[in-house]
Amino acid sequence: MAKIIYKSRFIIVLLFILMSxxxxxxxxxxxxxxxxxYKYYLTEDHIDxxxxxxxxxxxLKSFTRILSDSLQYLITFDRFGDVxxxxxxxxxxxxxxxxxxxxxxxxxxxxxxYFPVGDTVLINQYKDYDKSGEINIENSLFYTIDFPDTxxxxxxxxxxxxxxxxxxxxxxxxxKLKLSDELKWDYSNIDEAEFTYNIQEIKMNHWRxxxxxxxxxxxxxxxxxxxxxxxxxxDSIDKDSVRFLNFEKVLFINKPIFVR
Numbered sequence: 001m002a003k004i005i006y007k008s009r010f011i012i013v014l015l016f017i018l019m020s021x022x023x024x025x026x027x028x029x030x031x032x033x034x035x036x037x038y039k040y041y042l043t044e045d046h047i048d049x050x051x052x053x054x055x056x057x058x059x060l061k062s063f064t065r066i067l068s069d070s071l072q073y074l075i076t077f078d079r080f081g082d083v084x085x086x087x088x089x090x091x092x093x094x095x096x097x098x099x100x101x102x103x104x105x106x107x108x109x110x111x112x113x114y115f116p117v118g119d120t121v122l123i124n125q126y127k128d129y130d131k132s133g134e135i136n137i138e139n140s141l142f143y144t145i146d147f148p149d150t151x152x153x154x155x156x157x158x159x160x161x162x163x164x165x166x167x168x169x170x171x172x173x174x175x176k177l178k179l180s181d182e183l184k185w186d187y188s189n190i191d192e193a194e195f196t197y198n199i200q201e202i203k204m205n206h207w208r209x210x211x212x213x214x215x216x217x218x219x220x221x222x223x224x225x226x227x228x229x230x231x232x233x234x235d236s237i238d239k240d241s242v243r244f245l246n247f248e249k250v251l252f253i254n255k256p257i258f259v260r
Contacts, residue, residue, distance in 0.1 A: 031055045097121050115252055118186045124252050141165040150258045156212045163205035163226055172231040177207045179224035181215050190225050213259050222255035
């Protein structure tokens with residue numbers, strides 16, 4: 001089902017692009033065999049979109065939509081025409097960096113959130129899907145927040161934030177939520193910033209949050225992080241002992257809102 005949805009979505013995007021480019025210039029670059037390797041669609045000498053092809057079979061390898069000087073939307077395909085990856089990429093210091101949620105498919109379908117923190121980009125959340133399209137929690141790490149996109153200035157709001165991930169029966173698992181209006185745009189002060197939200201832990205990985213938004217009107221962001229520490233054991237090679245494995249991570253919270 002997921003494959004059908006993504007193919008359908010690409011067909012719609014492709015039709016839109018072809019219609020918008022119908023009056024534009026088109027340039028090609030070919031393989032030595034004569035088959036087309038690249039198609040460049042230009043508007044007033046500005047590259048609008050790029051189509052890259054495999055030589056054999058001559059199927060589409062990637063599609064790039066140029067949205068601005070620094071932002072692109074990229075879709076890549078395997079040789080059989082199935083989507084391998086899809087998402088936004090940003091040009092930063094001459095390097096193309098993935099940004100936001102990406103669809104990535106190998107043996108299974110995944111959605112991965114690439115999150116900028118300072119000068120680096122980290123894998124923040126990820127969702128693994130089984131063949132029926134359901135999320136496999138055992139191989140996932142993500143949060144949900146039941147909060148509206150548009151809110152009123154000075155009004156008190158109560159909402160829930162939940163973490164979803166694998167927790168084994170014998171695991172030692174600890175998670176802590178921190179939300180703050182004092183966080184910088186790049187989250188560089190997340191450890192030092194004061195808690196400015198009233199947070200109550202309902203149960204493991206489930207928090208109820210209370211907050212009155214008086215920081216500013218207009219576009220804003222709920223920012224914070226979930227501190228995760230998980231320890232588990234596995235048999236060692238000699239079978240007579242066990243070894244401890246540890247996983248530590250800050251899962252960054254980023255919820256855009258509009259305060260009116």
